[in-house]
Amino acid sequence: MAEYGGEQPLLSSVHGGCGRVLNGEDCDTEPIDGVADLAKEFLVESKKLWYLAGPAIFTSFCQYGLMTIIQIFAGHLGTIQLAAVSVENSIIAGFPYGLMFGLSSALETYCGQAFGANQFEMLGIYMQKSWVILNAMAFAAVPLFIFATPVLKLLGQTASISREAGKFALWMIPQQFAYAMMLPSTKFLQAQSKVMAIAVIAAVAFCLHGFFSWLLIGKLGWGLPAAAVVLNWSWWFIALAQFLYVISGTCGEAWPGFSWTAFEGLWKFLKISVACAVMMCLELWYIMALTLFAGYLEDAEISVDALSICNTFFMQNLVLLHMIISYTCSVRVSNELGSRHPRKARFSVVVSGVTSLLIGILFTLILVLSRKQYPAIFSNSSEVQQLVEKLTPLLGISVVFTNVQYTLSGVAIGAGWQAPVAYMSTVCYFIFGVPLGVLMAFKFKMGVQGIWCGMVIGL
Structure with a gap:
């Protein structure tokens, strides 16, 4: 038992068995023979995939919908309020959240393989380890929220955005400790396929969040403090x-x-x-860096607002793809490896990849067809709406590209190969994506479109 809690959850140290899994052999799985057999197995694996992914996608939309609702109400308060909420969420809150999300992702490897190996009692121990680590991370992040205004000014944000975002950040400190408790328990339940319970809780939170946002912000007009209180309460x-x-x-x-x-x-x-944190939060840091550079452009408020709207839709789709590919693939891969079925693990990767590609294309078509309508949901500003419309084709390309990335991320998490993927992502995002985006935005005068082109290149 102690060996399984070590640095790498190697299957050879978990339990007995044939031992051939380390050579890529299955203990009890026959190879697929013919097109008919392939179609049958594809259907079986798809059912397993959607059993996990369906409730997870619903949960994802409910949870990310919490910030979407706040952004909608903030956008109708004014451009400075929307920019403040977006900057606080993507930069101040985004940095520690990315770390905590990544740190908790180790549970997808440990809990997933432990569940597949019938080492059930270890799941709770791993979750408690993660609670300790994430709460320590939340405490360490508190100074970032306290000094958010000078930090944002130091990073080059305008004084007005920095001031409003700093005030909002002070109210959002409790949210970090909610993340620290919620993320490990989510991974713990997902490893056991208890996804319906997570979905029901998220649905109730979303409904209550929408009602209290309308009441306190829209009806009573209590502004951003009310937005922070409602958001904190929902996550807790x-x-x-x-x-x-x-x-x-x-x-x-x-x-x-x-x-x-x-x-x-x-x-x-x-x-x-x-290692998990570095791999998983690079995407969030990537978007955070791009939002930061948008604050250096002319008409910073309009650029940040437009980018934040696109990021909202981009992140919604990233989460959709993450739930279908990375989460379901990591659970399926880790469970099958824990049960010593590597052929089944490989086949689940194929099914996940094909499914995610089709969904990415469908999501892109919806965005492109509605590009003249959806920006008005988030902002009354015609300038912001026009800029979002111009960014939509690039947004669609980004959506499609993510499917390959998240398929491989899911494999890496399920098999415990996080470190190599982290190295590759660092090079692609921060050696190519960010510098080229900045070059196109400022040197070639492409503005926020140039920044998003850098994102596409990195992806």
Whole structure:
């Protein structure tokens, strides 16, 4: 048991068996023979995929919809309010969230393989390790929120945006601790395919969030402080509801209760968590960097607003693809590897990739066809709406490109290969994507379109 909690969750140290999995051989799986057999197996794997992905996609839209609702109300308060919320969310809150999201992704490897190997009691121990690490990360991030205004000014944001975003950031400190509790419990439940419980909790939070946003911001006119209170409350509702579900006895042996064992081997667990964090949060840092550079352009408020609207739709689709590809692929791969079925793991990658490509194309067509309508949902400014319309084709290209990236990310997480992928992503995003985006935006006077072209190149 102690070996499985080490730096790498190697299957050879988990349990007995044929041992041939390390050579790529299955213990009990026959190869696919013929087109008919392929179609049958594709259908079977698709059912498994959608059993996981369906509720996960719904959960994703509900959770990311919390910020979308706040942005809609902030956009109708004014351009400076929308810019403040967008900058705080993408830069100040985005940095620690990216780290915490990545750190928690180690559970997809550990819990997924432990569940496949029937080491159920280890799932709860791993989740508690992750709670310790993420809460420490949340505490470490508090100064960033306290000094958000000078930090944003130092990064080159305008004084008005920095001031409003700084005020909003102070209100958003509790949200970080909600993330620290919610993310590990989410990974813990997903590894066991308990996705319906997560979806129900997210749906209730979304409905309550929409009502209180309308009441406090739209009806009573309490402005950005009310937006922060509602957003904090919604995330804490999700975190507490999932925690109560976990400890209620519904997870059986997977929740052994609180244990001091969670503090044993914490450093080894932290090392693979950091590798996960670097790999998973590079996407968020990439978007954060692009939003930051948009603040240097002429008409910074309009550029940031337009980019934030596109980022909202881009992130919604990224989450959709992440749920279908990275999450489902990592769960399927880790579960099958834990059960010593590498052929099934490989086949799930193929099914995930084909499915995600089709969904990416469909999502892009919807965006392009509605490019004259959807910007008005977020902003009353005609300049912002026109700029978003121009960015939509690039947004669609970005959506399609992500499918290959997230397929491979899911494989890496499920198999514990996070470090090599982190190196590759760093080069693609920050050696090619960001510098070329800045060059096109400022040197070739392409503005925010040049910044997004850099994003496409990086992808």
